[in-house]
Amino acid sequence: MENNNIFWSHIKRNRLPYLMGFALLSISSILQLIIPWLLGRFTDSLQAGGLTYDKAVRFGVWMIAAGFGIAFFRSVSRIYLFRLSRQLEMRVRGELFVHWEKLSAQYFNNRRIGDLMSHAISDVGVIREVTMSGYFNVMEAVFLIVVSVAAMTSSVNPWLTLLTMLPLPLLSLLAYRFNKRIMQQSADMQSAISDLTSRVQEFTAGIRIVKAFVQEKAERELFTQDNRRAVEMNRRYVRSNSLFGALSAGIVGLSFLVSVVLGGIMVLKDIITLGEFVAFNTYLSLLMGPIESLGRVVNLLQRGKASELRLLEIFNTQPDVVDDVVAKPEIQTIGGEIEIRDLTFSYPEAKRPSLRNVSLKVPKGSSLAIAGRVGSGKSTLAHLLVRLYNPPKGTVFIDGHDIHEIPLRTLRGQIGIVPQDQFLFSSTIRDNIGFDPKPYSDEQVVEAAKIAQVYENIVEFPDQFDTALGERGISLSGGQRQRVSIARAVIKKPSVLIFDDSLSAVDTITEDLILEGLESVMDRRTTIIIGHRISSVQSADQIVVMDEGRIVERGNHEQLLAGGGIYADMYHKQLLDQEAKREDGQERHTAASQLMRGGAGA
Secondary structure: OOOOOHHHHHHHHOHHHHHHHHHHHHHHHHHHHHHHHHHHHHHHHHHHOOOOHHHHHHHHHHHHHHHHHHHHHHHHHHHHHHHHHHHHHHHHHHHHHHHHHHOOHHHHHOOOHHHHHHHHHHHHHHHHHHHHHHHHHHHHHHHHHHHHHHHHHHHOOHHHHHHHHOOOOHHHHHHHHHHHHHHHHHHHHHHHHHHHHHHHHHHHHOHHHHHHOOOHHHHHHHHHHHHHHHHHHHHHHHHHHHHHHHHHHHHHHHHHHHHHHHHHHHHHOOOOOHHHHHHHHHHHHHHHHHHHHHHHHHHHHHHHHHHHHHHHHHHOOOOOOOOOOOOOOOOOOOOOOEEEEEEEEOOOOOOOOOEEEEEEEEOOOOEEEEEEOOOOOHHHHHHHHOOOOOOOOOOEEEOOEEHHHOOHHHHHHOEEEEOOOOOOOOOEHHHHHOOOOOOOOHHHHHHHHHHOOOHHHHOOOOOHHHOEOOHHHOOOOHHHHHHHHHHHHHOOOOOEEEEEOOOOOOOHHHHHHHHHHHHHHHOOOEEEEEOOOHHHHOOOOEEEEEEOOEEEEEEOHHHHHHHOOHHHHHHHHHHHHHHHHHHHHHHHHHHHHHHHHHHHHO
8 A cells, every 4th residue: 555645556556447447438428429419400400390200210219329328338337447446445444454463552552443443444435435436427527528518619609618617617616615624524524433433332342341330321321422423523514515515506507597598599699500509508418417426526535535644644654563674584483591681661652661670581491470569560571572562672582582583473473472351352262262373173272271271161161162252252251261361372382481460360279270281381381470379470480579660579489488578478468368268268158057057947
């Protein structure tokens, strides 16, 4: 996609098909000019008294033939040109999706889903409409106007033609006056549609929260506001469009008035014949349709320009994370030795760094646990290791290579990550577990599900692994989503495994089973476990504790407990919480037993 003009790049790419479509349309327009000429000859013959039955039949046959020719060539040209517009729609939407895939995570953090959907559906639809109706009407109008004016001038009277055409330049002035207004109103209308789409998307995604907090009325009012705004923006656009159309029709009517009055006077003074007068007004009738359509096309082109600018803004947005110029294509695999040297990193537009002077080394095949409070920078470290964001050069190394030297396809293909949000697609469980460019067998999918301790849950569903999930996997519980995400990472058998707080939604018994199942997978693989629950990190070869973006403690479980710092404090608090839960459970069990004994005694 050229970065300056979507329409022009489309025309250049399809110049020959457009020339063919224009040629077919031109034939149709030329055939239309035969009918006024025939009507003029017919009228003159009738007035002179020389019209015979045979002549009348011949006139009728020629008109019917011309009508069929017009219908055939016009239909073929429309099919030809409309097919090109559908091809543009498919290509632009496809290129838009591919470009979105290239953009970094930061881009989507600052965009609403409704806006993106509006670009992909509404804006691309306007682009298609411009190239379909717009181009067709413009080409037809331009050619028909030129040949009609030439025919009117040469075959009837040049002065009558000139005087009749005088009001028509007012259409250009009118289009100029409405230009900015229609373009701005089109942009406002698309913005309102984006807001409405975002409102519906947020409501459907958060329907459980809405119902749990009894917010149906509030959501209905918010939707009504956005809906009314969308209607109002559309009304403003329709009012301007209708006013433009009405004024355009008035100007065209003025041309007809000039034609009838002056043409009638010329007939009475024998300057032109009655047949020429009929032919002239028939030419003018043929001309007025395309001229009026030009007014509508001007509005459509303004909408198209507004949509094009929004799409070009996306296409001109360069991805932040791409293969660096120093990337080495020969690096096809990674072993898993990770080293971080004095890493300081800030998110775009952040006021303070998320990571400060972080340095650590993870030998190949060993395990690292990262613990710490919420917001201490743990997940940021995982994001940088898969280059969702770009770390500064010379700070992150894998197998001795600066991470910028490793192609993104190799880096992300060799790292399996279980993210914090456990996003699942609305397809089947099988598709979610086997979410990878290479296909997996049913045995591999089952094995990964068993390792993640989600197999028993899956086989309880009627369709088992073919169970279709709802939006974002909402039909599964939080713990089940986490375990499917773990299976999705495990099945890749990557060189590096990253678990970003991926056991927070499961109970401690399931957690122990998952960790036990992962032992064989983690063997001889570099593993990074991020978590706030000590039970999930205590078995790691080394543990680092982060606070406010810095590593404040490091060592193994016993060393950190002996140090009496943040890690030890977290451990003792969690131990007390577990003890309190255990005592609470025992009290409930005792109360229930007493209640049952009391009931039995009664």
